[in-house]
Amino acid sequence: MYRTEIHRQLSPRLRDQVDHLIHRVWSFESRENGDVQVLAQATGGVLDPLDHLSLHVLILDRAGLLVGYGRIAVTQLADSRAEILRELELPTYLNAISSETTIAYISRLVVDPAHRGRGIASMIHQTRIKLANHLGADAIYGWAVGEKPRHALSQFGFAEVLERDGFSTPWYRTDRTTRLVKLDLSPAAKSEIETMRMASSN
Numbered sequence: 001m002y003r004t005e006i007h008r009q010l011s012p013r014l015r016d017q018v019d020h021l022i023h024r025v026w027s028f029e030s031r032e033n034g035d036v037q038v039l040a041q042a043t044g045g046v047l048d049p050l051d052h053l054s055l056h057v058l059i060l061d062r063a064g065l066l067v068g069y070g071r072i073a074v075t076q077l078a079d080s081r082a083e084i085l086r087e088l089e090l091p092t093y094l095n096a097i098s099s100e101t102t103i104a105y106i107s108r109l110v111v112d113p114a115h116r117g118r119g120i121a122s123m124i125h126q127t128r129i130k131l132a133n134h135l136g137a138d139a140i141y142g143w144a145v146g147e148k149p150r151h152a153l154s155q156f157g158f159a160e161v162l163e164r165d166g167f168s169t170p171w172y173r174t175d176r177t178t179r180l181v182k183l184d185l186s187p188a189a190k191s192e193i194e195t196m197r198m199a200s201s202n
């Protein structure tokens with residue numbers, strides 16, 4: 001019913017569609033929940049430097065319409081380390097992060113309100129984790145804005161690193177509690193997770 005596409009670059013047409021989806025989603029959140037302030041109208045442009053350095057995960061419905069989107073940047077793909085660390089906005093945490101050779105950063109998860117609760121966000125999470133593994137990342141970082149993403153990411157094994165009040169992007173600002181979350185992909189962490197899985201299934 002849904003199709004996943006991975007794009008290394010977004011064409012101007014796709015960029016426009018992504019921009020409209022993000023704007024539509026956060027306008028909806030603002031109307032429904034009141035804890036989001038929408039900042040920008042759709043611009044159709046590249047909105048931050050990580051766009052050039054990311055793999056873009058698009059979910060399309062049967063008619064080919066974009067209904068879900070998320071992106072992932074991996075330091076190995078390009079010289080994106082500085083941009084990723086800037087996005088993480090965490091000077092005090094930089095030492096810990098820079099000791100890892102390859103890090104991935106996930107961002108911009110949005111699902112069309114009319115298509116929610118059908119596992120689209122999960123599809124995007126799964127695809128991004130596979131990509132990070134495939135590209136040899138040692139860990140994935142991301143901001144979980146609010147409770148739903150926090151819960152979903154914890155189900156994929158993400159641990160909370162720190163918590164802060166609010167989050168802002170070119171599209172929106174929100175007071176929602178936001179957590180920096182991390183999924184450790186190092187071989188040691190993976191074998192530990194496997195051991196735990198085997199123990200719990202026995």
Ligand SMILES: CC(C)(COP(=O)(O)OP(=O)(O)OC[C@H]1O[C@@H](n2cnc3c(N)ncnc32)[C@H](O)[C@@H]1OP(=O)(O)O)[C@@H](O)C(=O)NCCC(=O)NCCS
Nearest residue numbers: 025109110111116117118119120121122143144145148149
């Ligand atoms: C958060 C968001 C991305 C979730 O998208 P989604 O596609 O509805 O998420 P999923 O369908 O994968 O999961 C949502 C719930 O539906 C359930 N679900 C998944 N597949 C399902 C299915 N086939 N049938 C019924 N329920 C299902 C999941 O278990 C989950 O339930 P839970 O909250 O109890 O864990 C979406 O609500 C959104 O765009 N919100 C606004 C933007 C936002 O907050 N972005 C994240 C910023 S970090």
